[in-house]
Every structure is written in C-alpha cells, then in structure tokens.
Amino acid sequence: MSIASDLAVQNQDSMELVFKQVRKKQKIKSFIKGILFLSPSILLFSVFLFYPMLRTIYLSFFLTDASGSTTVFVGWQNYINLFTSPVFLKSMMSTFLFVLYTVPVTVIISLFLAVIANEKLKGVGFFRTIYSSSMGISVAAASVFWLYLFNPSMGFLNMIVEALGFEAIGWLTDPAWALVSISITTIWMNIGFTFLILLGGLQSIDSYLYESADIDGAGYFYKLRRITIPMLSPTLFFVITVTIINAFQTFGQIDILTQGGPANETNLIVYSIYREAFVNYQFGSASAQAVVLFILILLMTAIQFKFGERKVHYQ
Amino acid sequence: MEQVELIDITKSYDKQKKVLNEISLSIEKGEFFVLVGPSGSGKSTLLRMIAGLEDITDGTLKINDKVVNHLPPKERNLSMVFQNYALYPHLTVEQNILFGLKAKKVSKVEQQERLRETAEMMGLSELLSRKPRELSGGQRQRVALARSVVSQAPLCLMDEPLSNLDAKLRANMRVEIRRLQKRLGLTMIYVTHDQVEAMTMGDRIMVLNDGIIQQIGKPITLYNEPANLFVASFIGSPKMNLGKAKFSTDYKQLIIEGVLPIEMDPLSVSERLKDVNLTVGIRAEHIFSGMEENATHYLEVVNVEHLGNETTLAFDIGTELWTAKWPGQWMINVGDKIPVRISVEHLCYFDSDSEELLKAATAGKSQEVVAI
Ligand SMILES: Nc1ncnc2c1ncn2[C@@H]1O[C@H](COP(=O)(O)OP(=O)(O)OP(=O)(O)O)[C@@H](O)[C@H]1O
Ligand SMILES: [Mg+2]
Numbered sequence: 001m002s003i004a005s006d007l008a009v010q011n012q013d014s015m016e017l018v019f020k021q022v023r024k025k026q027k028i029k030s031f032i033k034g035i036l037f038l039s040p041s042i043l044l045f046s047v048f049l050f051y052p053m054l055r056t057i058y059l060s061f062f063l064t065d066a067s068g069s070t071t072v073f074v075g076w077q078n079y080i081n082l083f084t085s086p087v088f089l090k091s092m093m094s095t096f097l098f099v100l101y102t103v104p105v106t107v108i109i110s111l112f113l114a115v116i117a118n119e120k121l122k123g124v125g126f127f128r129t130i131y132s133s134s135m136g137i138s139v140a141a142a143s144v145f146w147l148y149l150f151n152p153s154m155g156f157l158n159m160i161v162e163a164l165g166f167e168a169i170g171w172l173t174d175p176a177w178a179l180v181s182i183s184i185t186t187i188w189m190n191i192g193f194t195f196l197i198l199l200g201g202l203q204s205i206d207s208y209l210y211e212s213a214d215i216d217g218a219g220y221f222y223k224l225r226r227i228t229i230p231m232l233s234p235t236l237f238f239v240i241t242v243t244i245i246n247a248f249q250t251f252g253q254i255d256i257l258t259q260g261g262p263a264n265e266t267n268l269i270v271y272s273i274y275r276e277a278f279v280n281y282q283f284g285s286a287s288a289q290a291v292v293l294f295i296l297i298l299l300m301t302a303i304q305f306k307f308g309e310r311k312v313h314y315q
Numbered sequence: 316m317e318q319v320e321l322i323d324i325t326k327s328y329d330k331q332k333k334v335l336n337e338i339s340l341s342i343e344k345g346e347f348f349v350l351v352g353p354s355g356s357g358k359s360t361l362l363r364m365i366a367g368l369e370d371i372t373d374g375t376l377k378i379n380d381k382v383v384n385h386l387p388p389k390e391r392n393l394s395m396v397f398q399n400y401a402l403y404p405h406l407t408v409e410q411n412i413l414f415g416l417k418a419k420k421v422s423k424v425e426q427q428e429r430l431r432e433t434a435e436m437m438g439l440s441e442l443l444s445r446k447p448r449e450l451s452g453g454q455r456q457r458v459a460l461a462r463s464v465v466s467q468a469p470l471c472l473m474d475e476p477l478s479n480l481d482a483k484l485r486a487n488m489r490v491e492i493r494r495l496q497k498r499l500g501l502t503m504i505y506v507t508h509d510q511v512e513a514m515t516m517g518d519r520i521m522v523l524n525d526g527i528i529q530q531i532g533k534p535i536t537l538y539n540e541p542a543n544l545f546v547a548s549f550i551g552s553p554k555m556n557l558g559k560a561k562f563s564t565d566y567k568q569l570i571i572e573g574v575l576p577i578e579m580d581p582l583s584v585s586e587r588l589k590d591v592n593l594t595v596g597i598r599a600e601h602i603f604s605g606m607e608e609n610a611t612h613y614l615e616v617v618n619v620e621h622l623g624n625e626t627t628l629a630f631d632i633g634t635e636l637w638t639a640k641w642p643g644q645w646m647i648n649v650g651d652k653i654p655v656r657i658s659v660e661h662l663c664y665f666d667s668d669s670e671e672l673l674k675a676a677t678a679g680k681s682q683e684v685v686a687i
Binding site: 206208209211212213214215216217218219222226227230231233 | 366401462
C-alpha cells in the first residue's frame with residue numbers, strides 16, 4: 001500500500017519534470033518562431049530607424065565639419081547653446097503655437113464634416129469625395145496652389161479682402177500673419193486625411209444604437225453627445241495623436257511658402273533642423289535639435305496616452 | 316380597445332419584390348401577440364415598421380386609433396427590445412437603463428425611483444455599475460428588458476429576444492417576460508422563429524411566411540386546426556405527419572402514400588373531400604400504441620428517441636417520414652414491427668393543390684382541450 005503510494009508520488013514528480021521540460025522546449029520554439037517572423041521588420045527598422053537615431057544622438061555631442069564627420073567632442077555644449085539661443089527658443093515657441101493653431105481646428109472641422117457626410121442623404125458620396133480630396137494632393141502641389149492664393153497683389157484672398165474694403169494683407173510676408181497663413185494651409189491639407197479616418201470611425205458605429213436611441217426618444221444632439229462622440233473616441237484619440245505628431249514635423253509647406261521667414265516667425269523646428277544641417281552645415285547642433293524634437297514628441301504622445309486613454313471607450 | 320391596427324400594410328425594399336404583402340391585423344390592449352415564421356419571412360421588417368424604423372411602403376398603421384405612418388419612433392410611445400440587445404457598450408448598466416429617461420428629461424427623482432424599482436424587478440441591483448461587456452448573455456438580456464420596462468411605454472416590441480440564450484435560461488426568461496407583461500398590462504408584440512416560444516407565450520399567434528399571413532389565432536387553434544399545410548408543418552414539435560392520400564373507389568378506405576390504408580365510414584366522407592387531391596395530416600401523439608386486438612397497422616420502426624418521459628418513434632410511410640410520440644419509456648428496437656392504432660377522427664384533410672385546410676380533426680376539439 002505505502003509502496004504503491006510512494007510509487008505514485010514519484011511517478012507524479014517525474015511526470016511534472018517531463019511537463020516542465022516540454023513546456024520549456026515549446027517556449028524556446030515559439031520564441032525562435034517569433035524572432036523569425038519579426039526579423040524582416042527588425043532588419044528594416046535597424047537600418048532606417050535605430051541606426052540613424054543612435055547616430056543622431058552620437059552626433060549631437062560633437063562639432064562637425066561641412067561633410068558631417070565629427071571633429072571635436074563637446075559634451076552637452078550643443079544642448080546648452082540651443083537653450084540659450086533666442087532663435088531656437090523662438091522656433092520652439094512658433095512650433096507650439098503652430099500645433100495650437102492647427103490641431104484643434106483640423107479636428108473640429110473634419111469632425112463636423114464627417115458628421116454631416118455621415119447622414120444618409122442623396123449625393124452624399126459626392127461630398128465625401130470632395131471633403132477627402134485634399135488627401136490626394138501632394139504637399140508641394142498644395143503649397144504652390146496656396147502660394148497663388150496668398151499672392152499679395154493678384155492673390156484671390158487679397159482680392160476678397162480688398163473687395164470687402166480692408167487693406168491688403170501680406171499673408172506670407174507680414175510677421176503677424178505668416179504663421180496663421182501656414183496654419184491655414186496645413187489645416188486645409190490635413191482635413192482630407194482626418195476627415196476620412198473620422199468618417200470611417202462614424203460608419204463603424206452600429207446603426208442599431210441610433211435606432212434604439214430613436215425609440216428612447218433621444219434628439220439629434222443628445223445622440224451626438226451620448227453615442228457618437230463616446231463611440232468615436234478611440235478614432236478621435238488616434239486622429240489627435242497623429243495630427244499633433246504631423247504638426248510637429250511640418251516641413252514642406254514652410255520650405256515652399258516662407259522658408260522660415262519673415263523674421264523667423266515660421267521657422268518651425270523641423271525646418272530649423274534642416275537649415276542648421278544643410279544650410280549652415282552644423283550637423284552637431286542640428287542633431288541636438290532633432291533629439292530635442294524626438295523627446296518632445298515622445299513626451300506629448302506619452303502624456304496623451306496617460307490622460308487621453310482614460311476617456312476613451314474601447315469596445 | 317385596439318392598441319395597434321395594421322391595414323393592408325405592404326413593404327418592399329427595392330420596389331420589386333414585396334417583403335410583406337397586405338398585412339391586416341389588429342392587436343388588443345394588454346394582449347401578448349406573437350409573430351412567428353421561418354427566417355426571412357418578414358417578421359423583423361413588420362416589427363420595425365410598427366416601431367417607425369422602417370418606412371411603410373403602402374397601407375395604414377394605427378396606434379391607439381391614430382394613424383402614425385408618418386410619425387418618427389419617439390412619438391409613437393413604445394419601447395423595443397432588439398434581437399442583439401442593442402446596449403450602449405460605453406455606458407454602464409445604470410446609464411443604459413436611464414438613457415431614454417434622460418433623453419425625455421424625466422426628473423432626477425423619478426429617474427432614480429424608476430431605476431431602483433426596475434433594477435429590483437429584473438435582479439440587476441448588483442450590476443448597475445458594470446459595462447455591458449462585463450455581463451453574461453442572460454444579464455444583458457435583462458438589461459435590455461429593463462430598458463424597455465423603465466420607459467413605461469404601453470406598447471412593447473420584442474425581436475427574438477431569447478434567441479441567444481441557452482435552453483434553461485430561455486425557459487426561465489419565457490416565464491419572466493410573460494409574468495412581467497401581465498403585471499404591467501403591456502401590449503406586447505413578440506417576434507420569434509421558435510414555435511415553442513410562440514405556443515407557450517402567446518395569447519394569439521400570427522404565422523407569417525414569405526410576407527403573407529398564414530393564420531392568426533390562439534395557440535391551440537393553430538395546433539388543432541392549422542389553416543394550411545405550412546402552419547401544420549410549422550406549429551408543433553415534432554411537426555404534423557403529412558402524406559398524400561386517395562380514397563378507394565368505394566370510399567371505405569383512405570390510402571395514405573399508397574401504403575397505409577385507413578378504414579372509413581363511406582357516409583362520413585363529404586362531397587368536398589371527394590374531388591380534390593388530398594393531403595392528410597396527423598399529430599405524432601395521435602399515432603397510439605396498439606394492443607394486439609385493436610391495432611390498425613403494423614409499422615416498421617426506423618428510429619427511436621428516448622426523451623425520458625416519452626419516446627418518439629419514426630416510420631417510413633411511402634416517401635414521408637412519420638413520427639409517433641408515446642408517453643412513457645418503451646423498449647423498442649430499430650427494425651421492430653410494432654402495432655399502432657391510427658383512427659380516422661384524428662386526421663386533418665388538406666387540399667394538396669391550394670394547401671388549404673378542408674376539414675380539421677374531429678377528435679381534437681372534444682377530447683383534448685380541458686377547460687378549467
Ligand atoms: N434593408 C433591407 N434591404 C433589402 N432587403 C431586406 C432588408 N432587410 C430585410 N430584407 C429582406 O426582407 C426579407 C425579410 O427580412 P426580415 O429581416 O424581416 O426577416 P425575419 O423574418 O426577421 O427573419 P429572421 O428570423 O432571420 O430574423 C428578407 O428576404 C430580407 O432579405
Ligand atoms: Mg429578424
């Protein structure tokens with residue numbers, strides 16, 4: 001009897017050992033499989049992302065010659081210079097202002113357009129196409145198009161302004177207006193994308209929720225506030241995050257419309273990096289700015305996730 | 316008093332094929348009215364038209380004697396339980412239940428009052444702060460019910476509310492819904508494709524097929540006197556046994572499917588039955604077990620199902636598969652030839668061409684409906 005139970009215990013022990021070994025083997029196997037599947041993207045990321053990033057961080061601690069090779073190690077000096085330079089601080093300031101001007105307006109306008117384009121009306125497909133069409137226009141083409149609109153003497157905008165009896169505005173040359181003009185251009189260009197994403201989000205809300213609300217006697221705005229916005233919140237969250245990141249990285253329209261002028265008013269951070277590196281050949285200082293930008297975007301995104309996600313209803 | 320009245324209601328989605336064809340019916344106040352039919356017969360469409368979620372192509376819909384064809388859902392003063400519950404996934408149970416009251420700007424005090432009452436009635440008091448995804452199917456079901464109860468609308472529409480539940484929960488909810496409806500005096504229009512639900516819950520049943528009313532009546536009437544072959548085969552479980560039949564030339568025998576002769580009294584055969592193609596039907600429980608002396612037929616068993624308190628047997632009758640349901644446990648094997656008793660007074664007669672009922676079983680009415 002006792003021998004039998006002893007045997008049983010032993011048997012159980014050895015079984016457990018076998019189980020453990022098998023489990024370990026399976027773990028290793030699945031790890032290798034995972035690595036195999038990931039290897040293409042790891043490779044690509046390393047070549048095009050991780051290596052340049054490390055290189056940038058490395059460069060930011062050096063002075064360089066015109067060809068970009070390091071000359072003198074300066075430690076934190078590049079960073080210290082940055083934060084004492086009025087030009088860089090101005091650039092930071094402009095960037096934040098730009099984000100503030102563009103993101104809320106873009107999201108609100110495209111949300112509004114998406115909501116009205118989501119109604120079941122005749123010919124709504126036409127408006128959906130129109131609203132999302134700016135997505136298909138390249139930054140360069142759009143900028144040139146706006147360049148004409150902004151033209152001080154024969155631009156369409158000034159024609160309107162003058163027709164209304166006001167003085168012509170130097171849209172791209174007046175320091176008070178340049179950042180606003182750039183913002184308007186950017187908003188116009190981003191609306192197509194955000195509109196499309198938000199419309200997709202709206203269409204994925206089940207119609208039975210609205211039917212149920214109809215029967216409950218809910219009005220249009222009650223439904224908008226209690227159903228549409230909460231159900232859309234994951235999409236809104238995504239759109240806001242992406243728009244903010246995009247705004248921080250704005251480059252093309254500035255290069256074409258203002259080249260950072262007038263009086264560095266539109267010298268947003270990415271443009272400033274570009275100028276530092278490829279006009280002034282200060283690769284060290286440019287790298288430092290790039291690192292600052294990276295940390296900034298990382299922080300913004302982290303903050304958003306921390307505070308935004310609580311309000312988001314994932315299904 | 317008529318709560319809901321439909322007059323020649325027609326619906327077509329694409330202006331070609333009619334999904335519903337000239338539906339006319341009236342539903343009394345406080346009635347439990349069941350709409351039953353196979354998938355795609357137009358039950359949901361009809362319900363959604365009554366709710367105002369779907370346009371009425373043609374016809375008149377009256378609620379409380381007022382024409383409401385043009386009214387939006389919220390002005391029809393009704394509540395609806397959707398097939399998939401339609402709970403708001405981002406709101407808690409409490410917010411879900413109060414959604415409609417807040418929309419209608421009911422006072423805070425009354426909201427809380429009604430919430431407490433309803434939650435208690437539905438057994439949801441403990442779950443008020445949960446989100447729908449944290450509930451089981453049955454609990455979601457109860458939230459959906461609570462949402463319609465809390466509105467205190469006199470007319471309640473339900474679209475297959477029990478279709479996602481397991482058998483036991485379903486049986487439970489059947490009783491609960493029925494009890495609730497009686498207690499609150501609701502007028503209920505209840506859609507289902509489950510004929511057991513229809514039979515057990517309804518005051519009256521309407522059988523719908525392909526957008527056409529097949530029959531409206533009390534459950535027992537539908538069971539005993541199915542208006543046509545469709546109702547005969549749809550209502551009842553197992554379905555009514557049907558077979559093509561012909562009289563012998565002297566009208567002393569009715570031969571079913573060419574293989575099953577049944578003795579007749581030639582005098583009882585009415586003229587109406589003589590010159591049509593006949594289909595006859597008999598309920599499974601009317602094929603009795605026969606003793607040696609009173610057996611009318613010996614049939615070979617092709618399948619046996621033991622259900623505990625009753626046994627169902629299947630036979631091949633010509634091309635048809637017939638079933639018999641006998642109370643008790645019978646030790647019978649497949650392949651046995653067993654004596655059965657089939658008598659003429661349990662037969663329903665249908666016209667094979669028009670599929671209409673010609674004559675219902677005569678035995679059914681006198682014997683089986685026990686009035687108390
Ligand atoms: N929006 C629609 N557009 C076109 N045809 C539809 C639409 N909704 C339903 N139909 C058609 O109408 C008919 C009836 O549909 P309905 O949903 O009323 O069926 P049902 O009786 O509720 O079936 P089930 O038991 O499967 O729910 C079906 O043939 C269906 O294909
Ligand atoms: Mg349906």
